[in-house]
Amino acid sequence: MQGIMIQGTSSDVGKSMICTAFCRIMADEGKRVAPFKSQNMSNNSYVTIFGEEIGRAQGVQAEAAGVVATVDMNPILLKPESDMKSQVVLFGKKTLVMDGMDYRQRFYEQGQAAIDQALANLAADFTHIVIEGAGSPAEVNLNDRDLVNMAVAEKADVPVILVADIERGGVFASIVGTLALIPNPERVKGLLINKFRGDIRLFQDGVEFLESYTGLPVLGVIPYLSGHQIEQEDSLGVSALEKQALPGAIDIAVIKHPYLSNFTDLEPLFNERDTTVRWVEGVEEIGHPDILVIPGTKSTIADLRHWKKQGLHEKLESLKEECRIVGLCGGYQMMGEILRDPLGLDGPPANLETGFGLIKGMETVFNEEKLVARRSGHVRFSEQDIPVEGYEIHAGRVGGGESPLIHFTGGVEGFLSGNLLGTHLHGFFNNTECRRAFLAPIRKAKSLPEPIDVEQADRYGQWAEHVKAHMDWAAVEKIMEAGK
Secondary structure: OEEEEEEEOOOOOOHHHHHHHHHHHHHHOOOOEEEEOOEEEOOOEEEOOOOOEEEHHHHHHHHHHOOOOOHHHOOEEEEEOOOOEEEEEEOOEEEEEEEHHHHHHHOHHHHHHHHHHHHHHHHHHOOEEEEEOOOOOOOOOOHHHOOOOHHHHHHHOOOEEEEEEHHHOOHHHHHHHHHHHOOOHHHEEEEEEEEEOOOHHHHHHHHHHHHHHHOOOEEEEEEOOOOOOOOOOOHHHHHHOOOOOOOOOEEEEEEOOOOEOOHHHHHHHHOOOOEEEEEEOOHHHOOOOOEEEEOOEOOHHHHHHHHHHHOHHHHHHHHOOOOEEEEEOHHHHHOOOEEEEOOOOOOOOEEEEEOOOOOOOOEEEEEEEEEEEEEEEEEEEOOEEEEEEEEEEEEEEEEOOOOOOEEEOOEEEOEEEOOEEEEOOEOHHHOHHHHHHHHHHHHHHOOOOOOOOOOOOOHHHHHHHHHHHOEOHHHHHHHHHHOO
């Protein structure tokens, strides 16, 4: 199995996006290509068709490659529960919760075995592999227990391309410093400069310096591309998911939890042309929006307590008659009257925690067995049944609050009454017809025209063409063919 590994000089340099482009380029060339990231840390997970969790980026990369996402593409997923502890999801299933030192000391051998198994499984089904590193490979305090960067390049026996983000500054020092500190720097065969803004000709001296100083080719300088509509995974990307105020636009305020998760649920709202999306970190910032979103969280009760101290309960009571209030997953659970988590399965233990009380009679009880499943059904907006699909990942089981939002085969889910909407279904707003029906009354009230439906652009194809046009793809293919 031929392949390439994309490592970065730091987090959020665009490794996931470059891997997505490479997967699509190779797929378009007729290669049977799979994405791979041995160990991912993210609360934005992707549910496979088998109801298993992997990193969102690998799910997106599989979509770009035109293949079914499997747990072998991300055998180890760490989902932070606090600053010190994370859930360990192994081959798609939660195994245990560990702190960083415990994970480092006890999990290493098991992690090695999982990576070996996943790579062997992928080699049986694919001819090419695109591997994503994590953070920086130059973390010298972690290299002896590396499960995700250069040690994985060694296991897969693939060459490495090092990506640097020029937008954040210090691109020369970050590249030179990384190459000076990583183990086996000879495995790095080329450099990529990402997120460039301006006239690329002005960076020619920089290209010449890097090639002369490092002895490595600069394979491309990728210009920044806005509006690509490919889901972000890193929490570092949250700040980018915001739009400046537009006159007369639909004002969407989003509560920014300390333990925010699955913020990609909001991207479809962001991509509507007549919306303004803004994060709020304090109750005083909310104002009087058209829509207030309480998004998902990795620690529902901890974030609920955070917002109750700030007086969000009172603010919601004052707003519920004048704006739509939307709760997503953990945010939906907060909208009920009671939450119970005596074992601390979702954060700090709570025998009885009062919610915001917007949905009368609704109680959430946290269960040791997490519900992970894909769902499809229909929602009723404006006397029309509209199809909807997505996935659920949550430990809380909701009872009461009878006024369901979604009707599935054999069951119901969520809540819809007046201005209140709540659901566990991640991807709810990805359903275009559903999203448009939800926004239609607000558009009518604000005298905004209904958007004109046009053929949905191939976002993966457009991004892949953009990357390929600004790099020496033939050189990348020669690097892969030559191997390490």
